[in-house]
């Protein structure tokens with residue numbers, strides 16, 4: 001039986017304004033630290049989900065200066081957040097503005113390496129979850145198994161870590177801010193492909209995590225043909241990174257239409273996000289692009305197989321989850337050891353009526 005649903009528990013929760021700050025809780029330091037250093041996460045989707053916590057901190061404590069130590073994979077995501085004041089390389093050292101009394105360092109990843117890097121770098125007041133013997137490297141280690149046992153959305157992992165310093169924080173959906181110059185570059189791409197002015201469907205058929213999360217390229221090609229056939233005004237933009245550009249090339253060769261444009265993994269993330277922001281509907285596997293679409297407030301549909309939308313579903317409340325419940329899910333495996341029934345049961349025939357209905361609704365809403 002199919003389960004077509006939105007994530008009810010993650011619907012819009014407005015970002016509280018500073019005047020709504022009903023939680024002026026003193027931190028564990030006796031006062032709220034004015035500088036926050038965050039060791040950021042390495043996956044794009046996780047980075048997007050972590051933004052809601054940073055937004056809540058900025059909203060309730062507007063004087064806080066937020067720096068993120070980010071890897072190459074996610075530095076652009078944090079750079080597109082309107083609440084992140086600076087993005088630093090992960091091996092940065094504390095500057096003059098940093099003092100033990102006015103700053104705190106949140107370690108978002110669960111890895112030993114991240115705690116070690118903060119410890120080695122001399123960042124004081126290091127707060128993180130206890131995991132794999134790294135507690136000795138942290139100033140305060142929170143109970144990870146307790147959080148895990150509660151089966152909550154990933155965004156609460158970051159929020160509860162921050163709440164140990166700031167007290168209760170409000171909830172909010174992640175927000176990204178696209179710089180005008182990146183948006184102009186994206187518009188230029190669309191003009192060159194004669195896709196400007198069309199209703200654009202963004203399709204992200206890859207998944208860096210592994211093949212188990214991927215819907216077959218042949219199914220995407222079939223669905224895209226139906227989308228193009230249902231309205232001559234629709235264009236499709238195929239998104240991919242360097243590692244999964246083979247998927248978009250495969251799909252583009254199967255569809256072979258001038259209304260399909262593949263970015264072919266050549267665009268840097270800020271301009272990819274700008275291009276995504278010019279699309280009107282996002283069709284994706286469970287991937288970083290799905291989370292970026294949610295953070296841009298775009299409607300869309302996400303195909304879930306081996307992963308759990310309750311734990312890592314897109315935030316923003318506008319993404320429909322397409323899923324075929326199977327006993328073995330969620331398995332969280334990168335490669336399916338059996339017949340990939342969780343994804344293969346979602347045939348184009350099965351999901352097309354839902355996608356067609358969504359596209360009609362979105363088109364009517366923007367006219």
Ligand code: SF4
Nearest residue numbers: 328329331336341342
């Ligand atoms: S084991 Fe089950 S849930 Fe995991 S990928 Fe295979 S079919 Fe999907």
